[in-house]
Amino acid sequence: MLNLNQKAVNEMKLSFPSYSENERFSRIAVSGFLTQLDPQIDELSEIKTAVSEGVTNCIVHAYRDAVGEIFLQVRIFDKGRVYIKIRDKGCGIDDIQKAMEPLFTTAPEEERAGLGFAVMESFMDKIKVRSQKGKGTTVVMEKTLKTRKAFR
Numbered sequence: 001m002l003n004l005n006q007k008a009v010n011e012m013k014l015s016f017p018s019y020s021e022n023e024r025f026s027r028i029a030v031s032g033f034l035t036q037l038d039p040q041i042d043e044l045s046e047i048k049t050a051v052s053e054g055v056t057n058c059i060v061h062a063y064r065d066a067v068g069e070i071f072l073q074v075r076i077f078d079k080g081r082v083y084i085k086i087r088d089k090g091c092g093i094d095d096i097q098k099a100m101e102p103l104f105t106t107a108p109e110e111e112r113a114g115l116g117f118a119v120m121e122s123f124m125d126k127i128k129v130r131s132q133k134g135k136g137t138t139v140v141m142e143k144t145l146k147t148r149k150a151f152r
């Protein structure tokens with residue numbers, strides 16, 4: 001994991017309601033912020049997909065039948081290192097290991113594939129999930145981009 005005591009070169013923080021329409025917004029906001037690194041298109045697409053999965057988990061699982069707040073933080077460190085944190089204050093996850101198994105879903109009646117965490121893991125260099133029942137979940141993802149442009 002990144003040394004978070006190191007100062008970020010740039011960062012953004014957002015919070016928004018858990019409306020399904022805001023999943024698209026989060027993806028666009030993160031990709032727009034990261035364009036300052038001039039990333040490769042495939043890298044940006046992977047990050048957008050991972051963010052989409054993380055935010056969708058908040059919408060579908062954390063706040064199942066309610067609207068809550070989703071918190072998103074993106075930090076850029078030197079050498080193209082990117083840190084993304086997605087946090088909710090929803091229902092939490094009973095068993096994180098089980099939840100991270102491919103094809104596991106808490107919403108089978110909604111025809112969910114249960115691949116959200118697997119997708120995040122496949123597209124990012126590192127992923128860490130913390131959760132507390134009744135208090136919410138935090139997903140931290142990291143990726144080092146093959147930047148073509150030095151920051152500042």
